[in-house]
Amino acid sequence: MDRPFQTFRHLILFILISSTVWTQVPKDISARDLISFFSIRNLDLDVKKQLIVYELRKADFKANTYRHHLWIMKTDGTNTRQFTYSSANEWNPKIGPNGHCVAFYSDRPDNTNKPGTRIWAMPLSGGEAKPLTNPNLEILDFKWNTDGSHIYYLCYERKPKKTKAWDKKRQKAGFDALDRTAEKPKVELWSVDRSNCKHNRLFVGDPGISSFDVDASGETLVYSTNYTGDENDWVETDLFLFSIRDSSASRQLTAFKGSEETPLFSPDGKTIVYKRPQDPRKPYSQTEIETIQLDGNKAHRLTKSLDLSVSNFEWYTDRTLLLEINQGMNNHLYMVNLEGQVTEISGGATYFFHSSVSPGSPAIAAVRQTAKGLGEIVYTEGPGHPWEQFSDQNAALDSLLIHPQTAFHWLSRDERFKLQGLVVLPHFSGNNPLPLIVDIHGGPAGRTDIALEQL
Numbered sequence: 144m145d146r147p148f149q150t151f152r153h154l155i156l157f158i159l160i161s162s163t164v165w166t167q168v169p170k171d172i173s174a175r176d177l178i179s180f181f182s183i184r185n186l187d188l189d190v191k192k193q194l195i196v197y198e199l200r201k202a203d204f205k206a207n208t209y210r211h212h213l214w215i216m217k218t219d220g221t222n223t224r225q226f227t228y229s230s231a232n233e234w235n236p237k238i239g240p241n242g243h244c245v246a247f248y249s250d251r252p253d254n255t256n257k258p259g260t261r262i263w264a265m266p267l268s269g270g271e272a273k274p275l276t277n278p279n280l281e282i283l284d285f286k287w288n289t290d291g292s293h294i295y296y297l298c299y300e301r302k303p304k305k306t307k308a309w310d311k312k313r314q315k316a317g318f319d320a321l322d323r324t325a326e327k328p329k330v331e332l333w334s335v336d337r338s339n340c341k342h343n344r345l346f347v348g349d350p351g352i353s354s355f356d357v358d359a360s361g362e363t364l365v366y367s368t369n370y371t372g373d374e375n376d377w378v379e380t381d382l383f384l385f386s387i388r389d390s391s392a393s394r395q396l397t398a399f400k401g402s403e404e405t406p407l408f409s410p411d412g413k414t415i416v417y418k419r420p421q422d423p424r425k426p427y428s429q430t431e432i433e434t435i436q437l438d439g440n441k442a443h444r445l446t447k448s449l450d451l452s453v454s455n456f457e458w459y460t461d462r463t464l465l466l467e468i469n470q471g472m473n474n475h476l477y478m479v480n481l482e483g484q485v486t487e488i489s490g491g492a493t494y495f496f497h498s499s500v501s502p503g504s505p506a507i508a509a510v511r512q513t514a515k516g517l518g519e520i521v522y523t524e525g526p527g528h529p530w531e532q533f534s535d536q537n538a539a540l541d542s543l544l545i546h547p548q549t550a551f552h553w554l555s556r557d558e559r560f561k562l563q564g565l566v567v568l569p570h571f572s573g574n575n576p577l578p579l580i581v582d583i584h585g586g587p588a589g590r591t592d593i594a595l596e597q598l
Contacts, residue, residue, distance in 0.1 A: 169542050169543055169544045170542075170543060170544065171543070171544045171570070172540075172543040172544060172545055176543060178202045179202055180517055180536075180537045180539070180540065181199055181200065181201055181517070181536040181537055182199070182200040182201075182517065182518065183197055183198070183199055183200075183497070183510050183518045183519065183520060183534065183536065184197070184198035184199070184200055184211070184234065184497065185197065185198045185234065185235050185236060185497055186198070186236070186497050186499050186508060186509075186510065186520065187236050187237055187238045187245070187499050188218070188238075188499040188500060188501045188506065188507075188508040189238045189242050189501055190218060190501035190503070190504035190506050191242050191501070191503075191504075192238070192242040192267065193217050193218040193219070194215060194216070194217065194218065194238070194242075194267065195215070195216050195217075195218060195499075195508050195520065195522070195533070196213060196214070196215050196226065196236040196238055196245050196267075197213070197214055197215075197216075197236070197520060198211055198212075198213060198214075198233070198234045198235065198236060199211070199212055199213070199214045199225075199536070210232060211232040211233060211234045212225060212226070212227045212228065212229075212232070212233055213225075213226040213227040213233045213234075213236050213245070213247060214226055215267075216520070216533060216534070218506065218508075218522065220522070220531065220532075220533035220534075223533075223534065226245075226265075227247075227249075227265070227272070229249065229251040229272075230251065231249060231250045231251035231252070232249060232250055232251070233247050233248065233249045233251070233263070234247060234248050234249075235247055235248050237285070237286070237287060238267070239264075239287050239291035239337075240287055240288075240289060240290060240291040240502075241290065241291035242267065242291075243266060243267060243268075243291070244264050244265065244266055244267060244291065244337065245264070245265055245267055246262055246263065246264045246275070246285065246287065246294055247262070247263055247265070248260055248261070248262060248263070248282075249261065249263045249272070251263075251272075253274045253278075257278055258278060259277075259278020259279060260278065260282070261274045261275065261276045261277065261278050261280075261282075262274075262275045262276045262282065262285055262294060262296060262335075263275060264294075264337055273340070274340075275294060275335045275337065275340055276296060276298075276335065276342075279301070279302075280298045280299070280301070281298060281299045282296050282297065282298045283296075283297040283298060283299070283330065283352075283353065284296070284297045284354065284355065285297070286355075286356070286357065288334070288357070288361055289359045289360075289361065291337070292336065292337060292338070293334045293335065293336055293337065293361075294334065294335050294337060295332060295333070295334050295345075295355075295357050296332075296333055296334075296335065297330060297331070297332055297352065297354075297355050298330070298331055298333065299328040299329070299330060299331070300328045300329045300330070300331050300347070302328070326350070327350035327351075327371065327372035327373070328350060328372075329347055329348060329349060329350055330347075330348050330349065330350060330351075330352035330372075331344055331346065331347050331348070332344075332345045332346040332348070332355065332364060332366075333345060345364070345387050346364055346385055346387065346390075348366065348368065348383075348385075348393070349368055349370055349371075349372075350370075350371060350372030351368040351369040351370040351371050351372045351373075351376070351380075352366050352367070352368045353367055353368065353369070353380075353404070354366065354367045354404060354405045354406065355367075355406070356406055356407050356408050356415075357387070357408070358408045358412040359408070359410065359412055360412065361387065362386065362387055362388040363384060363385070363386060363387060363388075363408075363412070363437075364384065364385040364386075364387055365382060365383070365384055365385075365396065365406045365408065365415055366382070366383055366385070366406070367380050367381070367382055367383075367402075367403060367404045367405065367406055367417070368380065368381065368383065369402075377402060378401070378402070378423075379400075379401070379402065380401075380402035380403060380404055381395060381396070381397050381398055381399075381403060382395075382396040382397040382403045382406050382415070382417060382435075383395050383396055384396050384437065395439075396415070396435065396437075396439050397417075397435065397439070397442070399419065399423070399442075400423040400424075401419060401420045401423025401428075402418075402419065402420060402423070403417045403418070403419050403433075404417060404418045404419075405417060405418050405456075407456075407457070407458060409434075409458065409461065410458055410460075410461045410502075411461055413436065413437065414434045414435065414436055414437070414481075415434065415435055415436075415437070416432060416433070416434045416445075416456070416458075416464060417432070417433060417434075417435070418430050418431070418432060418433075418453065418456075419431050419432075419433050419444075427589075429450075429451070429452040430452045430453045430454070431444055431445075431446045431447070431453065432444070432445045432446045432453050432456055432464065432466065432479065433445065434481065443481075443483075444483075445464070445479050445480075445481070445483050446466070446479060446483070446485070447483060448483060448485055449468070449477070449479070449485045451468045451469060451470050452468070452469040453466050453467070453468060453469075454467045454468070454469055454474065454496075455467040455496070455498070457498075457499075457500060458500075459478060459500050462480050462481045463478055463479070463480045463481075464478070464479050464480075465477075465478060465498060465500055465507065466478070466479055467495065467496060467498055469590065471550070471563050472492075472550055472563060472565060472590065472591060472592045472593040473491075473492060473493060473494055473592065473593060474493075474494040474495050474496055474592065474594075475487060475489045475490060475493070475495060476488050476489040476495050476498055476507070476509065478526065486526065488507075488523075488526045489509075489511075489530065492513065492514060492550070492593055493511055493512070493513055493594075494511070494512040494513070494518075494592055494593070494594035495509045495510070495511050495512075495521075496509065496510055496512070496518070497509060497510040497518075498510075505524065505525030505526070506522065506523065506524055506525060507522070507523050507525070508520060508521070508522050509521055509522075511530070511532070512594040512595060513593075513594060513595065514545075514548045514593045514594065514595055515540070515545050515595060516537065516540060516595060517536075517537045517540065517595055518594075519532050519533070519534045519535065519536065519537070520532070520533045520534040521533065544570055545595065546567050546568060546569060546570065547567070547568050547570075548565055548566070548567050548593055549565070549566045549568070550563060550564070550565055550566075550593055551563070551564055551565075551566065552564075565591055565593060
């Protein structure tokens, strides 16, 4: 065979291969595809250290489970790298106020090979993580103190040895019935010194405590409780104050109808902000944000002019809060000041969540999801600045067919309410009539959203 013919044959082969690649039709997305993709969970922002720490979930098909590890990136979107590598899981990262350390939950074993979920701390510069709590504790929440030297954590009281022995006996005998007559354990607030792991019990409360905050001075505790700890007693939840400084008795702060939950001290410690239902008589009523002074006076609803439900909030400045808002099928970010003035800072057919701010900086980091993309980390220098996408964990989605989704609106029969629906069409459906499956669902609680759902 002469050389010109060989060259011509190779040229034809190259054209055929290239044509096959160019005309390759993307495949439909499957349940396995959705499970396979990364999912970005909790994140925390530290502008001074120019860092974003976040939790990344990935499927482990061989072990038939998910793996959660912490990742880290710079606040310009560069230098993305995995931060934790244990054989277990790490989640819910919280950077210390001094920016030197990150605390997180992990179910990794310690050096004695004892399993169980604990709070761990690890230098942001790298190195070995250190367990701060006992694996036998059931921890409800934790927060850093102002200078980063201690961590406050909320947990159920330790079980007496007799109770532990009885539980083991029941478990060994295969007794798996749920004992509703047993009294719920009390809830305690502890602090742990990060340097020497010395623990100090600060407060013992009733079984219904679910959330807390400590003021910047470390002298006053605010907590929410439904008194019993029974999940069915959600109708009445109140706020209480406790003086850590002199260990005085708890003082009730709110006694409104309905639930006051997730309290946060203002940066100056003069007021407390919390969630409250718009109409306490109705289950799943729209969630509002209110403030109240420490003496229980001047309760003020900040979101009165915003006829939308608040899913999450945090202090942005001394007089402004950042809100995550349920807006139809989307989730958007808003600002509200102490006078009740509201400003939207995100928009479009998007779903923002896991937002994070850093004291003293206007910057905001969040996870943003769309109808055709799973959550990715976005960042802005502040209101009025553009949102930049920093992560691209799920770029392979571009090679898959995702069914088109279209939101639409209509008025109720009495024309009092504007309702919203979502149409999902098959690919290449054309203009022909199609069979219709209707899934009716109420809202705003448990609503359908336009974001691409992940299993």
